Amino acid sequence: MNYVIVPSFLLLRAQLVPEQDALWLAALPVLSSAYGFCQRDAKTADHFFLGFPSYWNIIFFYFFMLRTPLWINAFLIIALSILVFVPLRFIYPSRAPRFRYQTNLFGALWGGMVLYLIYRLPNPPLWLLLASLIFPAYYTTLSLWLELRRMLARDISPI
Secondary structure: OOOOHHHHHHHHHOOOOOHHHHHHHHHHHHHHHHHHHOOOOOEOOOOEEEOOOOOHHHHHHHHHHHOOOHHHHHHHHHHHHHHOOOOOEEEOHHHOOOOHHHHHHHHHHHHHHHHHHHHOOOOOOHHHHHHHOHHHHHHHHHHHHHHHHHHHHHHHOOO
16 A cells, blocks of 8 residues: 555645546556566565566655656656566565665665655755665665676576
């Protein structure tokens, strides 16, 4: 509920997508995440999410806070919904095989920043809002780096 359904209602209520496309754009994360959540291999044995891990609450939080253009929001919803079906691996933060302690420390600091940003609504400090983007960028970069290393190691290793 808190990762997908509630954020999709926020998407509609806060008018974060073009009005004429609002219903299907709000349904897209719900439907793609329903597929992702029902997959037996949604979490791998070595502690990764397979496909985009349905962090819609975070995505829509930043849409709301940054007041990003509606067309960018729509594009990102479509792209991330497609990524649910793409077998890229994203780290499971609390069980990450590498950099677990750093990731959880950064995540805790990020969570504190997000809570403070919410406390400061409707006028959060822009510098803190922009600084809070460092953790999602770190998480995405680390996930893609680990996935790229895994893919390269698989190609290099003997059959």
